Amino acid sequence: MAKELKLMKGNEAIAEAAIRSGCDGYFGYPITPQSEVMEYLMLEKPWERTGMVVLQAESEVSSINMVYGGAGAGKKVMTSSSSPGISLMQEGLTYLAGAELPCLVVNVVRGGPGLGTIQPSQADYFQATKGGGHGDYQLFVLAPASVQEMYDFVFDAWDIAFKYRNPVMILSDGAIGQVMEKLYVGDYVPRWTEEQIHENAPWAAFGKPATRDHNIITSLELDSAKEEIHNQKLQAKYREMERNEVRFEEINCEDAEYIFVAYGSSARIAQKAIQLGREKGIKVGLLRPITLFPFPTKRLGELSKQVKGMLSVEMSAGQMVTDVRLAAENRCKVEHYGRFGGMIPTPHEVLEAMETKIINA
Numbered sequence: 001m002a003k004e005l006k007l008m009k010g011n012e013a014i015a016e017a018a019i020r021s022g023c024d025g026y027f028g029y030p031i032t033p034q035s036e037v038m039e040y041l042m043l044e045k046p047w048e049r050t051g052m053v054v055l056q057a058e059s060e061v062s063s064i065n066m067v068y069g070g071a072g073a074g075k076k077v078m079t080s081s082s083s084p085g086i087s088l089m090q091e092g093l094t095y096l097a098g099a100e101l102p103c104l105v106v107n108v109v110r111g112g113p114g115l116g117t118i119q120p121s122q123a124d125y126f127q128a129t130k131g132g133g134h135g136d137y138q139l140f141v142l143a144p145a146s147v148q149e150m151y152d153f154v155f156d157a158w159d160i161a162f163k164y165r166n167p168v169m170i171l172s173d174g175a176i177g178q179v180m181e182k183l184y185v186g187d188y189v190p191r192w193t194e195e196q197i198h199e200n201a202p203w204a205a206f207g208k209p210a211t212r213d214h215n216i217i218t219s220l221e222l223d224s225a226k227e228e229i230h231n232q233k234l235q236a237k238y239r240e241m242e243r244n245e246v247r248f249e250e251i252n253c254e255d256a257e258y259i260f261v262a263y264g265s266s267a268r269i270a271q272k273a274i275q276l277g278r279e280k281g282i283k284v285g286l287l288r289p290i291t292l293f294p295f296p297t298k299r300l301g302e303l304s305k306q307v308k309g310m311l312s313v314e315m316s317a318g319q320m321v322t323d324v325r326l327a328a329e330n331r332c333k334v335e336h337y338g339r340f341g342g343m344i345p346t347p348h349e350v351l352e353a354m355e356t357k358i359i360n361a
Contacts, residue, residue: 003184010150010176011036013183014080014106017154019046022189023104024075025053027066029085032118033174034108037080050191060085064092064105071101072217074197074204076158080106082174083124084115087132093167094133097234098219100203102161104154105139106170108177111342119342120174122264125319128171129293136231138238140168140245141292143263147181155189160245162200164237171292173315175265175344238294247290248299252278256285258358259303261324262313263289265344270313272347277354284354292320300327309333309358313350316340333358 008016015037018026028038038056046052057063063079070077081089086107096103109124111117126132128141140160142153150172157168197206205215221227249267252274253259260270267288277284287303289296304310309332312321318336325334337353339345 003186006183006185007180008147008183009036009178009180010144010147010172011108011178012040013147013151014154014170015040015044016185017151018078019044019050019052020185020188021155021158022050022076022191023052023078024191025055025066025070025077026079027055027057027063027070027077028079029057029060029063029081031082031085033110033120033177034080034082034106036177037106050188052191060088061092064089064096067103067105068092068096068099068101071096071103072099072205074192074201074206076104076192078104078106080108082108082110083112083121086124086127090127090133093139094131094135094137095219096167097137097139098135099217100165100234101167101217102158102165102201103167104157104161104170105167106172109171109173111340117342118174120176120265120344121315121340121342122173122266123316123319123340124171125292125314125316128169129295129323137234138166138241138293140164140166140241140294141171142168143171143290143292144176145264145267145288147176147179147183150176151183151185164241165203166237171264173265174342242294245291246294246296246298248296249286249288249290251286251288253285253287253303255283256306257283257308258285258354259307259310260284260286260313260350260354261289261300261310261320262286263292263320266313266315269345269347269350273350273354276347276351282354282359289320295323295327297323297327300324301329301331304328304331307332309335311350311354311358312336313345313353314338315344333361335361
């Protein structure tokens with residue numbers, strides 16, 4: 001069947017993808033600039049077509065714990081929020097990671113700290129990639145740069161979440177959440193039957209057949225020696241992600257002498273800055289991380305041997321730049337340029353920062 005063309009906001013694309021990807025349940029709470037996710041789901045009434053549950057919880061804390069319950073039953077369940085709401089979910093997220101439960105969490109980032117502003121930001125990078133909650137754990141983090149990727153990454157998230165039994169976060173921002181672009185949508189994926197849940201999630205708490213022991217879903221282990229073994233298992237899983245699941249995009253890197261490193265909205269701005277730089281004779285390219293964890297450390301390390309400098313472009317005071325510096329290992333100059341508090345840099349500002357901080361420094 002040919003794909004259907006639509007015009008949608010990024011937030012609406014997330015919701016449409018949830019319905020079409022076989023999602024069993026969405027539990028959320030409204031907060032700008034992502035409220036359209038739940039609003040779209042309520043308007044579309046997927047429970048009438050697919051049986052998908054859509055519920056507004058009484059708080060973000062409630063919604064993430066509803067996700068825990070649905071995930072424990074082997075269901076495809078998700079939530080979405082924006083920065084302060086994601087902060088409230090941190091305890092639930094670390095419990096989900098500790099219990100090895102697959103789920104999808106969408107963060108449409110706004111400016112902070114505190115209540116901040118409803119304008120777009122990328123200042124939740126540390127929270128998403130370094131573990132905003134307690135303990136040694138990681139979320140798998142995808143960073144879309146378009147409405148199409150907002151849609152596509154929902155499908156990818158279910159595959160990754162159930163492959164690794166791990167929460168997946170789509171880390172977007174208020175610009176991509178609110179912008180309208182053309183979007184190609186595919187066929188509906190049926191929700192899993194009970195038999196398919198038994199096949200794809202044999203660890204889930206879906207009742208005890210006579211042929212096996214009880215499945216117990218918990219993140220609690222009072223025996224320190226056993227908890228260490230569990231942590232070692234988790235760390236081995238994260239290393240497997242780093243070996244097999246790193247995603248990135250390169251633009252004009254073949255002959256580049258200078259590299260922008262940017263994700264999401266900042267990557268789109270950097271693409272225009274590349275054009276402006278090339279017109280001035282500056283050989284500049286872009287490395288766009290698509291997975292923020294696992295991070296494209298190896299590829300950035302390789303590029304650091306080729307180029308004279310890298311500029312990490314972020315809508316924050318500088319967070320991803322720490323990972324870029326670690327990847328470069330002092331082989332080239334690495335600097336940061338960012339606007340924060342909801343301000344968006346222009347391509348001219350980004351190119352000027354490359355010239356002043358790297359090329360002419």
